[in-house]
Amino acid sequence: MNKITIFLKDKKLLEKNSFQEVLKSYFERRGVIYEDKNINYQKTNEIKTEYCLIVREEGDKNTTEDVIFTSSNTNKEGRNTAIGQAFSPFLNTLDSFKFVSSRCKLYFYDFNTFSADVVKFDFSCIEFLFLNGFSFKNICFLGNSSWKLKGYKNVDYNSINGINFFIEEKDKLSKRNKANQGTYFELIDSDLFFTANLSSANFGSTILYFFVISKLYTNMVKVDYFFNKHTTLKHWEKFKDIIRKISNNIDFVEELQDVELIREENFEKLNEELKRRTYIYHRNLYDKFGPKKCFLCSWDVPDLIVGSHIKRFADIKNDSYLSDEQKREEVVDRDNGFWLCVLHDKLFENGFIYVDVNKDRFELSEKKIAEFSNVVLLEEKIYSTMSSSWNKEISKQYMTDKTREYCTAHFKRTQI
Structure with a gap:
């Protein structure tokens, strides 16, 4: 029998019945009998979330690495946990693990309960596919999953124009559902501005958006955040700590430059300030x-x-x-x-x-x-x-x- 290793964040997951159900469904889908004694479980820090498992099967001629993303350990009513807060570290996991997408399949377990958030999940998944070279034939569903990708089956990923495609898709998503209008970003004269929505329900998806942007846009990103009653400086500091681990190309714009609008002695500095104010103005109109x-x-x-x-x-x-x-x-x-x-x-x-x-x-x-x-x-x-x-x-x-x-x-x- 081939050697099977399952990588996971925490071996305490082995005690959960839901974990066993996920693996049984996975091996059943592949036509393989699930026998725990033939599996080596290995804890690794490369996996950033307990909702992700990586299954490596080493045979005589080839090796496969399949990825399982599961919602089975989450509260069924708390869809933001799985979709927003678990998916971004899931992507980070795949980025760290350096798997080969051509020999890997992506399995989703039990996502039919999250129909209310399917639009956001569609969007997240599309960006994941685009960034990691997956095609739709690499996607498989386990358990009771009935979720389907919508509207993207004819997308030619080779012709996608990176950051522009991402911004256009985010704009479409915002128009379809007001709940997805939190985080705002815009290209102004080749400068990318990013304003984070750090309220609890949007925190995870905001990190996801930044993760994708950091892959699509290699220049400096100017980052600030929406200040409201749901956001504190503690949220902002936590967000900065997380995204610093994702990218070094970040300019945190916490205070506006002190430039007099009626003077033009330093044109370059003034031009940068006006560009910045244009973005803030657009962001404020977006908020309204x-x-x-x-x-x-x-x-x-x-x-x-x-x-x-x-x-x-x-x-x-x-x-x-x-x-x-x-x-x-x-x-x-x-x-x-x-x-x-x-x-x-x-x-x-x-x-x-x-x-x-x-x-x-x-x-x-x-x-x-x-x-x-x-x-x-x-x-x-x-x-x-x-x-x-x-x-x-x-x-x-x-x-x-x-x-x-x-x-x-x-x-x-x-x-x-």
Whole structure:
């Protein structure tokens, strides 16, 4: 009989009936009789989670190394434990173990109970496959698993454009489920910014996202985090300790550089600061409105959606009534803007569209349109950019007092 070695994190797992059930299901799937006496169990620090087992079978002619990822030891109701917090160390395990994917199969045991989180798991699995050279034929299911990969069967992994593919898929995931809108990252002029969501339910999946990014993007990643009532400095320090073990190319941006927005003596430093503030502004809009989608026409092509300031950067910069600190705050204020497509951004910036603060809705500017000789043609062309479902109303959750102040200033600048 071939020599079989099972690598695991902790030999105490051998005492669990669920562990034996996983192995019986695995050997049954392979058509091999499970006999404990013929198996050598070896504890290793290379395995980072108890939910992962690696089975090495050494024969006369070839050696196989199969990987089992199991949810059987988790609380069935606590899907975040297996999907979010166990999967990232599982990936880290595979990265450390240096297995050969061509001679290895990946077995999932008992994942049908996690249907509510299948979208997030689909996404995680796809990135795992892409990074480690797996194909769909390498995937097997054990126990009661009925989970299936959705929507990726025709993906050509050889043509995937690394980090861009990952960002696009994360954006799609965020649009499908608001619960997946926690962590935010964006490429701005070839610089990658990453803002972590460190609340308990998102902590594990955030590490997973960073793990994938560190493999796809080899340059420096600028990292900060969302500060909210669920996140403390303790979470942030723990997160930093973990990702330092994953990558050395990290720039922790905990405080903004102290650069005056009204001075340009050090252009390089100022340019870096403005880029940083652009990202923070986008991150804040994301926190308020969700993924990039034009507020007016609902167009959602990320590369053609911009963070459109209500009070423009130039107006903030030249506002003599504001202190430097107030200027910094207004530039990144989530209440000072909307996601707009590039066309509606220009129409809004130039006053062809404005916000009526008495009605909390967008309106076309009769004044601006009247400035053109062919009024009817211009009005028709502007209307032609708007779908029948064009969103004019601004709900109370978005029309804050601060937003109303900015819109009043925009009206004075463009309509009076």
